[in-house]
Amino acid sequence: MTDPTGRPADTRERTGHSGTDPGGATAGSPRPPVARPPHAAPRRRRRRAHTPLDPGPSVPLTLVTGLVLVYTLLPLVWLVINATKDQEDLLDSFGLWLGKDFQLWDNISRTLTYDDGAFVRWTLNTLLYVAAGAGGATVLAVLGGYALAVYEFPGRRAVFAVVIGAVAVPGTALAVPTFLMFSGMGLANTPWAVIIPSLVSPFGLYLMWVFTAQAVPSELLEAARIDGAGELRIFFRIALPLLAPGTVTVLLFSMVATWNNYFLPLIMIKDPDWYPLTLGLNAWSAQARTAGGEPVFDLIITGSLLTIAPIVIVFLLLQRHWQSGLAAGSVKE
Template identity: 75%
Template sequence: MTTLATGRASDAAARRPAARLRGRRPTVDRPRRSPLLTVLAAVVLVYSLVPLAWLLINATKTQEDLFSSFGLWFGSSFSLWDNITTTLTYDDGVFVRWLLNTVLYVVVGAGGATFLAVLGGYALAKFDFPGKRGVLAVVIGAVAVPGTALAVPTFLMFSQLGITNTPWAVIIPSLISPFGLYLMWTFAAEAVPGELLEAARIDGAGEFRTFFKVSLPLLGPGIVTVLLFTMVATWNNYFLPLIMLRDSTWYPLTLGLNAWNAQAATAGGEAIFNLVITGSLLTILPLVAAFLLLQRYWQSGLAAGSVKE
């Protein structure tokens, strides 16, 4: 009897460390903490937020305070609202014109690129046709080609067509997004079940009705993700408008702010660095708002296809 009790006590003592070890084992709800990763995340956070803090702080300064005060602290006067008013009205309100131009390029260019990527990605994911493997190879190869490498050939081609120095010279190249097409292809392959499409076809729905009524609602997170990527790429596009546009009235915000910044280096030019900084702050606000409002959609879109069942 004593031996049996001793054996049970030994088994219980052996199980207690194992139970504590299992209790400490990382799970999905309680992941393992890594001090190194925490430090790296903090460094990346500081690296990302310091430029935004610098931009916000210096947008509140006058031209004189920019050079007489510390960069990461406020000046002697708070001039944010005056800077915003002057930025919107300077040179007959050309900043507003540049803003409207950028919105035009984003709505038509990024919106069109998203629509074409959705159509092409859905077709590649759910239809079989001759040459499909070749198309996929071309799409993947196009993702690796930087847009700047195609800017000069595109300019030469558009100059022959006579559409340089027009909004179409910026909009038409923006309609092609190989990465957006690839992302929608991988997302549609996982998000739209083939059985659901077959059921819709058996019920007599045509391909267009199946796409718009059945598939399109399921592609929502992927569409938002592609839209954000194409919108940011078009909003921040600099090199393509630089070589395509000569008329400043068609400039986007990127070129317009660069022209303001270069005024100080021209003969008789006026230094307006406070307006450049304030304009830069106004330029990034729509992108920040879009990411914050749509983050739950694009995060789920980026995670699509990461787990294979």
């Protein structure tokens, strides 16, 4: 079919397809244009509203935190740097910069062998005091805190008042009465004069009391008793695993307090063979001020670095035990 000019007519444009198209247009009618969605404008992200429980960043608080961090780490950095210097560089060089020679390993060797290995002996004494004193204090705090939190007995409130009062009393106020008591029993100048007072930890007892009341649901204990479990089995199989974070916390506090204890051994111990590290390093520092004494400031600094190293290692090893929510979901509310 041709048009008057002789060109073939495009029947598809004039007649279209027969029938209706999917859009409902009849044959021969022009197809309506397909509407394309306009490009969506980019949405701006809404700023999250800050609340007292979710505060926003604070510049003054960040600055204060940075100052506290510098104040905390600067003495440690100074200690590590100066432990690498000998006696001459220690007195002549800048405190926050390395000396001429790296003498750390030589300083450690001299520290461990100086004065017939006194530092090693003091370290063993400190480990004895920590194992017996801090370990015993932790065990007593866990047992006492669990008993006070779980069981009802006459005089419980009186015990609570005594524990709170003991926490409020500083240890220095009890030093002289403790010395007189141990001297009367013949225990002064012995390791027992340091170990026995370290067993008493009112703060640890109070902490385990509060932690047990929150971490050990009474419904679990009642369910175990209904199943026929005894009190010892309930404590070791159910309560003790739930008390692991609190136990580790009390243990670390007791270890640090016993490891750094200075005033109590100063009063109780007169024999240098039973000195802890704190008294031993103080004795090395004091000999430089005596007539004819040898100054060993490089050994004192190196010994101080070796003294704090075990505490740092223990914290790094035990931090994974600081977990919370071990009993979450065990009791259906």
